Amino acid sequence: MFKxxxxxxxMNVMNNKMRSALTILGIVIGVSSIIALITIGKSSMNExxxxxxxxxxxxxxxxxxxxxxxQGLVESDIEKLQEIENVAGVxxxxxxxxxxxASGAEKTNVLVQGKNDVYFSKSKDLVEAGRGINQLxxxxxxxxxxxxxxxxxxxxxxxxxxxxxxxxxxxxxxIIGTLKESNDFSGSSTNDSVIIPYxxxxxxxxxxxxxxxxxxxxxxxxxxxxxxxxxxALSEAFYDKKEAFTVMNMQDMLSSINKITNMxxxxxxxxxxxxxxxxxxxxxxxxxxxxxxxxxxxxxxKALGAEPKRIxxxxxLEAVFLSLIGGILGFxxxxxxxxxxxxxxxxxxxxxxxTVFLALGFSAVIxxxxxxxxxxxxxxxxxxxxxxxx
Amino acid sequence: MQDNILSMSSITKAxxxxxxxxxxxxxxxxxxxxGDFLAVLGPSGSGKSTLMNIIGCLDSPSSGNYMLSNQQINxxxxxxxxxxxxxxxxxxxxxxxxxxxxxxxxxxxxPLVYAGINEKERKQKATEMLSRVGLEDKIxxxxxxxxxxxQQRVAIARAMVTEPTILLAxxxxxxxxxxxxxxxxxxxxxxxxxxxxxxxxxxxxxIAKTANRIVxxxxxxxxxxxxxx
Ligand SMILES: Nc1ncnc2c1ncn2[C@@H]1O[C@H](COP(=O)(O)OP(=O)(O)OP(=O)(O)O)[C@@H](O)[C@H]1O
Ligand SMILES: [Mg+2]
Numbered sequence: 001m002f003k004x005x006x007x008x009x010x011m012n013v014m015n016n017k018m019r020s021a022l023t024i025l026g027i028v029i030g031v032s033s034i035i036a037l038i039t040i041g042k043s044s045m046n047e048x049x050x051x052x053x054x055x056x057x058x059x060x061x062x063x064x065x066x067x068x069x070x071q072g073l074v075e076s077d078i079e080k081l082q083e084i085e086n087v088a089g090v091x092x093x094x095x096x097x098x099x100x101x102a103s104g105a106e107k108t109n110v111l112v113q114g115k116n117d118v119y120f121s122k123s124k125d126l127v128e129a130g131r132g133i134n135q136l137x138x139x140x141x142x143x144x145x146x147x148x149x150x151x152x153x154x155x156x157x158x159x160x161x162x163x164x165x166x167x168x169x170x171x172x173x174x175i176i177g178t179l180k181e182s183n184d185f186s187g188s189s190t191n192d193s194v195i196i197p198y199x200x201x202x203x204x205x206x207x208x209x210x211x212x213x214x215x216x217x218x219x220x221x222x223x224x225x226x227x228x229x230x231x232x233a234l235s236e237a238f239y240d241k242k243e244a245f246t247v248m249n250m251q252d253m254l255s256s257i258n259k260i261t262n263m264x265x266x267x268x269x270x271x272x273x274x275x276x277x278x279x280x281x282x283x284x285x286x287x288x289x290x291x292x293x294x295x296x297x298x299x300x301x302k303a304l305g306a307e308p309k310r311i312x313x314x315x316x317l318e319a320v321f322l323s324l325i326g327g328i329l330g331f332x333x334x335x336x337x338x339x340x341x342x343x344x345x346x347x348x349x350x351x352x353x354x355t356v357f358l359a360l361g362f363s364a365v366i367x368x369x370x371x372x373x374x375x376x377x378x379x380x381x382x383x384x385x386x387x388x389x390x
Numbered sequence: 391m392q393d394n395i396l397s398m399s400s401i402t403k404a405x406x407x408x409x410x411x412x413x414x415x416x417x418x419x420x421x422x423x424x425g426d427f428l429a430v431l432g433p434s435g436s437g438k439s440t441l442m443n444i445i446g447c448l449d450s451p452s453s454g455n456y457m458l459s460n461q462q463i464n465x466x467x468x469x470x471x472x473x474x475x476x477x478x479x480x481x482x483x484x485x486x487x488x489x490x491x492x493x494x495x496x497x498x499x500x501p502l503v504y505a506g507i508n509e510k511e512r513k514q515k516a517t518e519m520l521s522r523v524g525l526e527d528k529i530x531x532x533x534x535x536x537x538x539x540x541q542q543r544v545a546i547a548r549a550m551v552t553e554p555t556i557l558l559a560x561x562x563x564x565x566x567x568x569x570x571x572x573x574x575x576x577x578x579x580x581x582x583x584x585x586x587x588x589x590x591x592x593x594x595x596x597i598a599k600t601a602n603r604i605v606x607x608x609x610x611x612x613x614x615x616x617x618x619x
Pocket of ligand 2 (some may be wrong): 438439440
């Protein structure tokens with residue numbers, strides 16, 4: 001019974017190819033814009049999120065502005081941070097710009113960063129070749145360095161820089177490793193910088209104050225407690241001057257990014273929904289025309305014994321077919337658009353099963369919602385009025 | 391009273407046009423027995439089609455009582471009426487009323503679809519019926535690939551395929567030339583000889599003569615032409 005109706009409805013859709021195609025255009029545009037926007041949104045947000053995760057989800061960043069009396073954190077403050085419960089390690093950063101000389105070439109204004117062993121053990125994929133800074137380098141204030149990929153290319157073109165000398169701020173350092181090329185997105189590119197032990201950098205940069213510290217958590221689940229503890233320790237270090245420092249929890253940042261993502265998705269979804277609504281009205285209009293046109297057919301079917309329910313089902317199925325075809329075409333259209341956009345943006349396309357269901361589900365629902373009125377109208381036609389209309 | 395498959399008493403149909411009421415059928419009494427070939431003869435506007443629509447359960451009378459196959463038609467709902475139309479009545483229309491996109495076979499299958507009969511049995515019954523009306527070599531043709539007479543034969547096959555109690559025909563030859571019309575009437579006579587009850591509506595006296603019983607309708611009133619015994 002249902003099968004027969006499916007067949008008949010499908011035939012009717014196919015018999016009017018041109019008209020069906022024009023009718024579903026609205027749905028195609030609506031669905032494809034929703035799918036494209038959602039897919040592009042998801043893909044780019046995924047890219048951003050993974051960037052941030054690379055930056056460190058288990059990390060709490062501290063930026064210190066300091067007070068006139070105390071311009072940054074000192075060693076004892078850092079040791080106190082280390083002692084906070086559930087802290088896996090603390091990585092302070094000292095930075096400054098200076099001139100470096102290597103292989104007889106000179107490069108001015110190079111970013112020199114003082115880091116410790118925690119930084120290298122916590123951030124994997126940092127070292128391209130050689131080794132990172134270890135505890136011994138920190139304790140002995142060794143004059144060793146790692147150089148960024150751009151510097152390696154520029155100053156040691158065609159040679160292996162490891163083991164070679166580099167003059168940083170007039171002092172000779174041994175190169176123990178090179179840094180992996182990083183992309184610019186996170187804003188923490190190390191390509192043009194040189195990293196030396198943080199203890200060594202205090203002498204080089206002539207300061208004992210650390211202005212940036214990353215605290216690594218043992219696990220990110222109790223980040224709130226750790227953040228509180230850190231804030232307490234810093235308050236103590238700066239005599240309750242809260243404006244002297246900011247503590248940034250990556251977890252919080254991620255969740256606020258997610259909030260923005262969701263909001264954006266809702267907005268984009270809203271725009272698409274309007275298109276879908278218009279598409280649905282298109283289907284309703286076409287179905288109403290179809291019912292009027294086929295009044296005689298409906299009357300005949302009733303004379304041959306079709307129950308009102310069957311007539312209703314047949315027309316409803318036609319509407320659902322129309323909008324489902326629109327949904328499927330729209331899905332592929334949307335994915336195609338998203339693919340091209342992602343290609344241009346250089347992000348990878350994220351396609352989830354829920355997107356597919358969204359497209360199909362949405363269009364099926366539209367078919368039903370906008371098909372029901374014409375289908376009911378068809379089923380309620382009086383058989384003689386219908387037959388007379390020939 | 392015995393063997394009456396159709397029984398109408400005091401059937402009235404009135405149409406209201408604004409505040410003026412037009413009575414199209416006036417207190418009609420009609421009995422049809424199994425095996426009758428009845429012609430309802432009357433001029434245009436006399437109420438023939440109105441009567442046929444009521445007999446065919448496509449329309450309901452304003453008042454009166456209508457029994458078909460021992461069922462009280464007045465009290466049925468749309469769904470039950472659909473079942474009656476499907477099982478008890480086979481319609482043949484003046485304009486054939488075939489669905490243009492379906493083949494002859496599919497057109498004949500249609501009432502069986504609504505009867506809930508499976509595809510295999512449907513095809514078999516429809517093919518059989520089409521060969522009974524002499525169209526065994528045209529079953530795949532669409533209506534526009536058939537002559538008028540052939541189209542009416544398809545329509546008759548469609549009306550007969552559910553083995554209805556009554557074959558109900560409204561001006562079945564009205565859209566055909568005289569010769570083809572005669573052939574269709576011969577087919578009706580043959581079907582009637584095989585035992586089928588037929589009610590045919592016409593304004594043509596010659597056509598009516600092929601039936602074995604004629605009732606005249608004039609201004610909404612029925613009159614038996616010869617004594618009906
Ligand atoms: N829906 C309706 N509303 C109002 N009046 C109607 C309606 N249907 C039929 N009538 C009227 O009822 C009368 C009988 O109509 P009917 O169609 O039964 O005539 P008929 O005998 O079949 O005529 P014909 O031979 O021309 O087909 C006509 O006067 C017609 O105007
Ligand atoms: Mg008529």
